Amino acid sequence: MTSTKDMKITIIGLGYIGLPTAAIFAKSGMTVLGYDINEKVINALNQGKIIIEEPGLEDLVNEVVEEGKLKGISKLEEADVFIISVPTPINKDKTANMDYVRKAAESIVPVLRKGNIVVLESTSPPESTEKIILPILGKSGLDIGEEVFVAHSPERVLPGKIIQELIESDRIIGGINEKSAQLVKDLYSVFVKGEIFTTDSKTAEMCKLMENTYRDVNIALANELAVTCEEMGINAWDVITLANRHPRVNIHQPGPGVGGHCLAVDPWFIVERQIKGNIIKLARETNDNMPNHILDKLKEIFPDGNAKISILGLTYKPNIDDMRESPIVNLVKLLKENTRFTLSLHDPHACKENFELGNLMLDSLYDVVKDADLMILAVNHNEYKNIDFKKVAKLMKDKHIYDTRNFLDEASLKDLGFKITLLGRD
Ligand SMILES: NC(=O)c1ccc[n+]([C@@H]2O[C@H](COP(=O)([O-])OP(=O)(O)OC[C@H]3O[C@@H](n4cnc5c(N)ncnc54)[C@H](O)[C@@H]3O)[C@@H](O)[C@H]2O)c1
Known part of the structure; x- marks a missing residue:
């Protein structure tokens, strides 16, 4: 040989x-x-x-x-x-x-x-x-x-x-x-x-799928915690920080959903072969439902449906240009199909040509937030650490931010007169 x-x-x-x-x-x-x-x-x-x-x-x-x-x-x-x-x-x-x-x-x-x-x-x-x-x-x-x-x-x-x-x-x-x-x-x-x-081959196949499923299920648990805390008036982010002080606990971060071509996909490859078992499917559905959860929140904030909403971030995770299975893309589609909101979108990495609603995207973040009633921080790209919020405050119609990642500095934004809605708390 x-x-x-x-x-x-x-x-x-x-x-x-x-x-x-x-x-x-x-x-x-x-x-x-x-x-x-x-x-x-x-x-x-x-x-x-x-x-x-x-x-x-x-x-x-x-x-x-x-x-x-x-x-x-x-x-x-x-x-x-x-x-x-x-x-x-x-x-x-x-x-x-x-x-x-x-x-x-x-x-x-x-x-x-x-x-x-x-x-x-x-x-x-x-x-x-x-x-x-x-x-x-x-x-x-x-x-x-x-x-x-x-x-x-x-x-x-x-x-x-x-x-x-x-x-x-x-x-x-x-x-x-x-x-x-x-x-x-x-x-x-x-x-x-x-x-x-x-x-053996089927153990190897299951290992790969289970690695991503483990992460997806844990994120679903964090997302369920976030939704539950909103119902009960508890801050999920505080719960996670404090609970993770336990030496054997590692609660993941909640967010507006799970995307990408691995985490949002691989668990289904187990589900399709399962006879018994519910958790993996339920976790997938829980994560897939997060854009709907955000839609419901927006309907609660703007019951008459009249608002301009600016969304910052479209990719499935920060600092990349990949929009495959992005929950934010799903959110934009849900908003287009189910509401009369005016939308304007921004992402420093995503490419307009790769997105069927690319016509809603503008290059300048400050053009995007102009006259907006609400700004949603959807993806925690590094670039969003350097937003000039004084400028944003002057441009927005209503100084209201919906932070879905617990990414922004709430205290300094409040000093500038912003109202903050935080996923997992409000
Ligand atoms: N990209 C990742 O980060 C990643 C990570 C882990 C696992 N995977 C897995 O690896 C596999 C490949 O993923 P990828 O991201 O490289 O895909 P990709 O889409 O980037 O590339 C696949 C390539 O295969 C070619 N192709 C399709 N059918 C073919 C055929 N019959 N003969 C020859 N070429 C063919 C396509 O033209 C394409 O160039 C997938 O199963 C994916 O889930 C990907």
């Missing part, structure tokens, strides 16, 4: 996960081919360029492409290893869309040969490796498990730190048998500096 360092690797799907993985394997000295159905990705790659944003990635890609260690291909060819890192989005009915994974696996079959390793990196519902990948690879006529080795190795990287985390984080390898797990462990050992743990 070819030694690990001499293996030729093909990465299928060159997005946020696949491309950094390809570049790092190439940087480790291996020969890497990158395959993607998007021609733009391949054309850019072969010029040493990238079409996604990730710090440090373009330089790394450029370096390994120039050295001839990484090359983009538009047709799969024989290799020693195939790594699948295609999207696994969520369907409207909250089940995983495994079509990309199926197509990727099918595309390997004609070039699969004895001794090959196939790794599924895409986040997938439990048992996907066994029930989706294995039957497809089996069409090759090869003995899967004995002649072809298969594992699931999930990704847990943070966009913005992908290269560092790919190398430094611990990794789980879930093999369809021990031989597969060991071979894939040897493969990733080429660049992973964290610990590598082996297990």
Whole structure:
């Protein structure tokens, strides 16, 4: 068998996960081919360029492409290893869309040969490796498990730190048998500096999903606390600070909802396979309901429905430009569909072109708050630490701020004559 360092690797799907993985394997000295159905990705790659944003990635890609260690291909060819890192989005009915994974696996079959390793990196519902990948690879006529080795190795990287985390984080390898797990462990050992743990494929699939589910459920608990405290006239933020002084308690932060393509999605991949169990689904619904909770609050504040509302922040978390599954985008849509409020939106990172209601966005925060009856602080971007509230006070029609993140300095705003509504208290 070819030694690990001499293996030729093909990465299928060159997005946020696949491309950094390809570049790092190439940087480790291996020969890497990158395959993607998007021609733009391949054309850019072969010029040493990238079409996604990730710090440090373009330089790394450029370096390994120039050295001839990484090359983009538009047709799969024989290799020693195939790594699948295609999207696994969520369907409207909250089940995983495994079509990309199926197509990727099918595309390997004609070039699969004895001794090959196939790794599924895409986040997938439990048992996907066994029930989706294995039957497809089996069409090759090869003995899967004995002649072809298969594992699931999930990704847990943070966009913005992908290269560092790919190398430094611990990794789980879930093999369809021990031989597969060991071979894939040897493969990733080429660049992973964290610990590598082996297990079976469905345990690995569940680990990945449960990591994000753990966080989602904990945020739901904090959101439920926030809503309950509002009902009872208690400040949830004080409760969290004080309760977290307990050595074994870590209540998370409430907010206007949970977004992104991981936390808001992955728990559903468990729910779709569950027979018993309620908490994960309830947590998802609790977090998804937070924009409705804010809508109700706005209706309470403006019962006649006449108001201009300015919303600061649209992305699903601070200091990034990603609006996928953003609860604030959902809030804007709810407000458009259910109220007569005039809306004006601001975000220093989000791109108007990526947002169907982009026409409501203005570049200057001060233009956005002009004549507003209420300003909602929806995302705690660093830029919002430097707002000139004296100027804002002069521009707004009514000096009223709804802080959904407990981010602003209430005392100094009150000195300027602002009224503050705080999520989790009012
Ligand atoms: N992005 C993250 O931060 C992150 C973190 C952890 C896990 N994941 C998971 O990793 C997987 C990949 O995510 P991503 O963010 O890299 O996706 P992405 O959308 O950035 O990239 C996927 C790429 O796959 C290509 N593709 C689709 N079908 C293909 C096919 N049949 N053959 C070849 N290429 C194909 C697309 O053109 C695209 O370039 C998903 O399952 C995701 O949930 C992502």
